[in-house]
Amino acid sequence: MITNPHFLYLLSMNDKIRIKDIAKMANVSIGTVDRVIHNRGEVSEESRKTVIAILDKSGYKPNAIASRLRSNKVIKIVALTPNPSQDEYWKMSYEGIRKAQNSWAEYRVQIVIQQFDLYNIPSFKKSIKAALKEKPDGIVMAPIFHHEALDFFKLCKEREIPFVLFNNNITEVDYLSFIGQDLYQSGAVAAELLNIDQKEPGTYAILHIYDDINNSTHLSVKEKGFKDYFTSIKGQKNQVISGDLNFTHESTLKKELNTLLSNPSLKGILVTTSKGASIVSNLLEKHGKNGIRLVAYDLLQKNIQYLNKGIIDFLINQNSSSQAFMGINQLANYLVFKKEPVTNYLFPLEIITKQNVNSYLSFKSADSQI
């Protein structure tokens, strides 16, 4: 079969084997080779076999640069995201999207941002419609409205639009890639941080403070990890209490928190929502820290302030901006360069303290690779 004398010669100069070379070796045209490479059919079984054999043996690697230059069409990605001005966490996420937008522009990847109201399902539905109208090549989003997201993904499936999730997962659907964190383990890390060198047993609280009822499922996973950590400790009988509190009823919220803080056996608090931390911090500061340890989430400005003041002891970074950035990266690399995405891309559980927080903040501005 592989009898063409060029074959060995080309193998020896092992760089830059082009489609042209493969074609010559297989005694077919470059058109045929291209059809084989991209499974575009219309090739006789015989040619297909020879070409594939030669592709394998020659170690041919397509020249991504040429390929990209040629296929000049604009690739369109829609990123669905909450209105960044509503929430600092989602603002960071938005910044990640903007960064991706920037760095993919030179590859003719157009990233259309569809904003919706974080507290308003109809607005989300409207965004969905707008997104589909764009006829995108791919979609990136954080599926915060579970039910509505499910419906949406069904439509994507029908239209064969690949989608990437970040922030929280929806396991029932067939996503291209999910970018997030191991929430169970995240709860365990938080528990561990509260428990460092605690010699006496005590009470530990896990508080979910939200302004809406989104995501409650994903918070319960953190809770499980948190509780399991404490039950796994042998020889120390701790009490774990959990509370679902509502951000919007401030007076009841404050009352409940104050009773909690007055509990003399209270050793530590985990606040699972990034936004809730400042409320607790504020009260804890007034009440007096008294050795009550506080762990919270994310590098929100207020959280950083309380960390620096010593009210918050540790933050766990969910890296909202990198998650969004990486979500788009995965999708764009898939669409542009046909790179197989990582199905479950779990970010490390970053522990932030007063002393290392600046290294994280300055890193943000530095990182700038594609």
Place this chain on the structure above:
Amino acid sequence: MITNPHFLYLLSMNDKIRIKDIAKMANVSIGTVDRVIHNRGEVSEESRKTVIAILDKSGYKPNAIASRLRSNKVIKIVALTPNPSQDEYWKMSYEGIRKAQNSWAEYRVQIVIQQFDLYNIPSFKKSIKAALKEKPDGIVMAPIFHHEALDFFKLCKEREIPFVLFNNNITEVDYLSFIGQDLYQSGAVAAELLNIDQKEPGTYAILHIYDDINNSTHLSVKEKGFKDYFTSIKGQKNQVISGDLNFTHESTLKKELNTLLSNPSLKGILVTTSKGASIVSNLLEKHGKNGIRLVAYDLLQKNIQYLNKGIIDFLINQNSSSQAFMGINQLANYLVFKKEPVTNYLFPLEIITKQNVNSYLSFKSADSQI
């Protein structure tokens, strides 16, 4: 001047302005525009001015892909690195280089790895010679032999070969980019971790355990950060002791460490060298932990084991593999796509515990963007 009617039209569809468009707007040929862009001279002052004006106003950005495709030459980078089989830390670094090698191959970037003996200066000098003989377009290395590295960089400068440093910095030279960590702050983080919730004053030790005298300067920066942290605490009089110990004299080393561990006021130990941690861990395990906290560096296998056993309390991750990977990324992006590198790329000071270590280990295998 800018009177061509195409001008406004092209500005409005603000993407993809090509050299061709600039040429049309300036009423010159694309050849002339190219000569202006690359300062290749042979252009009349008048054309030059018009072209520059239009380039500025139009926000023209060259298409790096097309440019790279055309100039078909292979870009060669030499990565100088210690023999990976000598040391686990440098093995991780080596893996980062291999990963970069892989992901840049498709862009016709050839990364030549020059290994040298970590404990042998002549071997390093030999590698330098070999590196220069390759006539590389750029060089990446960790300048662990300070003096020899300095000489080398002088030669690079003469030959106009840009170089990127990682791991440790040499501020006297004009590097393209440095990838590393803030060592001063790293010492402070370590101190903080040892000091969490310590109610009583005590003794804290910082130990530099090496098998050679490399890098002693860069360890002293960590020491400064460590000491300054403790002196900055008001209301708690702690004692800080530091020690330079030699890995190779095991019996003396053990003796010294055992006296240290018997100090009843000892509260915590920082081992600044990644390799030294297992020695201390081993002795501490035998001696009994007795509330002596241990902080060490890097995700070496033994360190992870001792972390999981609870002998090591925290590891600070120096991310050797990512540093090397990013070093090559910076250089390759500069050489291939003319992207301006970040001059000082400081990695975050990652705190690793028993509960988050796996999230870091599995992340390593997942990350795979360019």
Place this chain on the structure above:
DNA sequence: CTGAAAGCGCTAACAC
């Protein structure tokens, strides 16, 4: 000093 034109490797439309 300037313009025209070839061609990097690949894709896809088009002809046979």
Place this chain on the structure above:
DNA sequence: GTGTTAGCGCTTTCAG
């Protein structure tokens, strides 16, 4: 089924 060819945006040679 298969081969041929135009052309993506840029660089560089060559002719004028």
